[in-house]
Amino acid sequence: MSNDYLYTKIFRMSNIEKLKKTYLKKLNADDLDLIIALVIKKGRSFVISHPEYTLSEYQSSKINLLIKRRVNNEPYAYLNGKKEFYGLNFFVNKNTLIPRPETELMVDNAINILNNKETYKNTALIDMGTGSGCIIIALADYIYHKSPIKYFTKIKKMYAIDISLPALAIAKKNATLHKLNTKIKFLKGNLLEPIIDHVRYLNPLKNSNLHLIITANLPYLTYSQFKKAPSIQSEPKIALLAGQDGLKYYKKLFKQIKFLRRINKNLRLSLLCEIDSGQLKKIKTIIKKKIPQINLQIKKDLRGLDRLIIIEF
Numbered sequence: 081m082s083n084d085y086l087y088t089k090i091f092r093m094s095n096i097e098k099l100k101k102t103y104l105k106k107l108n109a110d111d112l113d114l115i116i117a118l119v120i121k122k123g124r125s126f127v128i129s130h131p132e133y134t135l136s137e138y139q140s141s142k143i144n145l146l147i148k149r150r151v152n153n154e155p156y157a158y159l160n161g162k163k164e165f166y167g168l169n170f171f172v173n174k175n176t177l178i179p180r181p182e183t184e185l186m187v188d189n190a191i192n193i194l195n196n197k198e199t200y201k202n203t204a205l206i207d208m209g210t211g212s213g214c215i216i217i218a219l220a221d222y223i224y225h226k227s228p229i230k231y232f233t234k235i236k237k238m239y240a241i242d243i244s245l246p247a248l249a250i251a252k253k254n255a256t257l258h259k260l261n262t263k264i265k266f267l268k269g270n271l272l273e274p275i276i277d278h279v280r281y282l283n284p285l286k287n288s289n290l291h292l293i294i295t296a297n298l299p300y301l302t303y304s305q306f307k308k309a310p311s312i313q314s315e316p317k318i319a320l321l322a323g324q325d326g327l328k329y330y331k332k333l334f335k336q337i338k339f340l341r342r343i344n345k346n347l348r349l350s351l352l353c354e355i356d357s358g359q360l361k362k363i364k365t366i367i368k369k370k371i372p373q374i375n376l377q378i379k380k381d382l383r384g385l386d387r388l389i390i391i392e393f
């Protein structure tokens with residue numbers, strides 16, 4: 081008997097209890113409860129406390145499909161289409177990386193920089209490799225909805241850049257969800273190119289007192305790191321892979337920063353880059369070579385791993 085036939089047969093006759101008995105060998109109880117809760121549109125506690133609940137045929141086949149996807153290691157966030165980050169909900173799909181809790185460190189540190197009295201009045205924020213838009217939207221939410229400080233005179237522009245158009249579509253949807261779509265400009269392009277190349281974006285960069293705050297969670301994995309992690313196989317490769325040493329994009333970004341510094345000697349910069357802790361030594365050497373005379377700080381994530389590099393000049 082084929083597996084498909086078995087799935088269908090069990091679901092036709094099943095209630096929640098039977099279903100759990102069938103699938104608990106393949107999937108852990110939490111995942112199973114979450115999938116059932118998602119489909120029947122109830123909380124997890126309802127699923128746990130109502131083993132007698134009878135599923136409709138439609139619900140059964142939907143659960144069946146989602147279980148198959150989860151068994152194949154697809155993250156729950158893609159089944160659900162949502163992920164929480166920095167206390168906000170974000171739409172995600174197969175074109176966007178699922179926001180990670182460790183990336184909240186980047187938002188915390190960008191807020192610290194914004195709150196610093198020395199941050200220029202004339203500040204532009206750029207989120208490089210925006211994906212779902214989680215970083216720039218969390219920052220804009222803080223600036224426009226939560227902060228007691230009135231930033232309106234301080235923030236000149238907020239940009240979110242990504243090479244992937246489908247990812248940008250989700251980021252825009254998220255900005256609309258959080259009523260921040262008029263505050264952030266979404267641009268398709270290769271790293272800082274849309275900012276450097278387009279004349280209409282060049283003017284603000286020439287402004288003598290501009291403080292550019294760039295958040296960058298660019299791809300930073302090598303192919304062998306990617307291959308060894310089954311949980312990330314469904315996520316877009318374009319969001320994860322970065323050449324032989326995982327530093328392909330950061331190297332290019334540092335080159336672009338060097339160029340920006342050359343075209344605007346008065347430019348002040350705060351660049352925040354998320355990294356893999358194993359890259360620290362190499363990336364520090366590259367930074368010192370490409371953009372000398374900078375202030376460099378390293379921040380650890382909650383697991384004690386070197387996760388964030390902050391470069392300032």
Ligand SMILES: C[S@@+](CC[C@H](N)C(=O)[O-])C[C@H]1O[C@@H](n2cnc3c(N)ncnc32)[C@H](O)[C@@H]1O
Pocket residue numbers: 176177178179180183208209210211212213214215241242243244247269270271297298299300318319320329
């Ligand atoms: C690690 S994901 C980060 C997504 C999001 N910022 C987050 O923290 O969840 C990297 C993102 O960089 C984008 N990307 C890859 N290469 C790029 C490039 N050359 N220029 C701009 N964005 C790029 C990918 O499409 C992806 O959305």
